[in-house]
Amino acid sequence: MSNYSAEDIAKRAAVAARAVAKLTTDEKNQVLQRMADAIRGDKDAILAQNKIDLEEGREKGLAESMMDRLELNDERIEGMASAIEEIIALPDPVGESYLLEERPNGMRIDKTRIPLGVICMIYEARPNVTADAGALCFKSGNAVILRCGREAIGSSKVIAAAMHKALKDSGLSEDVVTVVPSPDRELMGELLQQKDYIDLVIPRGGEGLIHYVSDHSKIPVIQHYKGVCHLYVDKDADLDKALAILINGKTQRTGVCNALEGLLVHADIADKFFPMAAKALAEKQVKVHACRNSIKHFEGAQLIADTDFGEEYLALEIAVREVRNYDHAIEHIEEFASGHTDVIITENEETARRFIRDVDSAVTMWNTSSRFSDGGQLGLGAEIGISTSKLHAYGPMGLQSLTTEKFVVTGTGQIRE
Incomplete structure (x- = not known):
């Protein structure tokens, strides 16, 4: 693609999308298996390029959270290939149909699931998105345009080259999965103006990128500004369970949007739980930003003002607050959460059900780690993103979120009087 323009890229993807939409489930699955095999086969080339990207990232002083997302290794490459195979095993949403109604005049009204068409993914230092998005869009009958950030474009091009081998071997155009060859913002x-050819834009990255895309796009945008996930430890919580979920949610992997950023503890059990949390967080070298009522429990903690919660640290840091009661916890989440994922720890089912009803986040959890707020962990296969806006999807987006429904009306010659 030596000579290219945004319009050329979008037009070619639109043509490719029409070809993908005609493929059967078996045909798509065969191509996807070739993609997984090609990624495994090109592992050395992918790692070599990723090493270059990592070196350049260090020279530029990229944040640790971004370097973590950028880094590939044997395990992560196998994870990309395995995720594609998980997508193969998932039901194909395209063509799913159900009866909506039979009209009094005998007409049958069905709804049938169809591809969206062309998806444009815009992402930063996440080379794995190239494989995940390419496979998800393909299985759901779409073409995808991948605009990768400067930090990861080298790795993304090599991953895409492996997928292109599979497409070529299957008699399909490389335009089914397009990596935009330049990270140029212009x-x-x-691309964001190509509303005649692109059907949906999904940005993944920092809050600044999401705002830029949302402000400049003429195409519908799936938004996910940040992940400020909370853990609320209720007065009826199993404290050992709460501690394990806290440490897993905060420290298992910090530079991801489903990591915990806030801990809320009911006042009735604060004196029991905070010392447990303080010891465990200190062992993991987590920096604590504590409210005035909880700071006494955390050696070396930094006092946080009541108005300063809601930070997405993406690091070994967490904000801690003692809340007066359940309602105070909900008030805090309403003010400072980002609508991503919020968790309650309690043995009281009535309280848990109330929390699930009251908290208006894309994912609400009861007695389990926020780290499960992920398409793969929730049975969707690899996710293409997590939406914190409610149109057209909410929460982790898998295959079904990349389709829409059309009406199919079947008659026997009826005419409207």
Whole structure:
């Protein structure tokens, strides 16, 4: 693609999308298996390029959270290939149909699931998105345009080259999965104007990127500004269970949007739980930003003002607050959460059900780690993103979120009087 423009890229993807939409489930699954095999086969080339990207990232002083997302290794490459195989095993949503109604005049009204068409993914230092998005869009009958950030474009191009081998071997165009060859922001801006050819834009990255895309796009945008996930430890919580979920949610992997950023503890059990949490967080070298009522329990903690919660640290840091009661916890989440994932720890089912009803986040959890708020962990296969806006999807987005429904009306010659 030596000579290219945003319009050329979008037009070619639209043509490719029409071809993908005609494939059967078996045909798509065969191509996907070739993609998984090709990624495994090109592992050395992918790792070599990723090493270059990592070195350049260090020279630029990229944040640790971004370096973590950028880094590939044997396990993560196998994870990409395995995720594609998980997508193969998932039901194909395209063509799913159900009866909506039979009209009094004998007409049958069905709804049938169809691909969206062309998806444009805009992402930063996440080379694995190239494989995940490419496979998910393909299985759901779409073409995808991948605009990767400067930090990961080298790795993404090599991953895409492996997928292109599979497409070529299957008699399909490389335009089914397009990596935009330049991270130039002007070109991205032009892509966001291609409403005649691109059907949906999904940005994944920092809050600044999401705002830029949302402000400049003429195409519908799936938004996910940040992940400020909370753990609320209720007065009826199993404290050992709460501690394990806290440490897993905060420290298992910090630079991801489903990591915990806030801990809320009911006043009735604060004196029991905070010392447990303080010891465990200190062992993991987690920096604590504590409210005035809880700071006495955390050696070396930094006092946080009541107005300063809601930070997405993406690091070994967490904000801690003692809440007066359940209602105070909900008030805090309403003010400071991002609508991503919020968790309650309690043995009281009535309280848990109330929390699930009251908290208006894309994912609400009871007695389990926020780290499960992920498409793969929730049975969707690899996810293409997590939406914290309610149109057209909410929460982790898998295959079904990349389709829409059309009406199919079947008659026997009826005419409208």
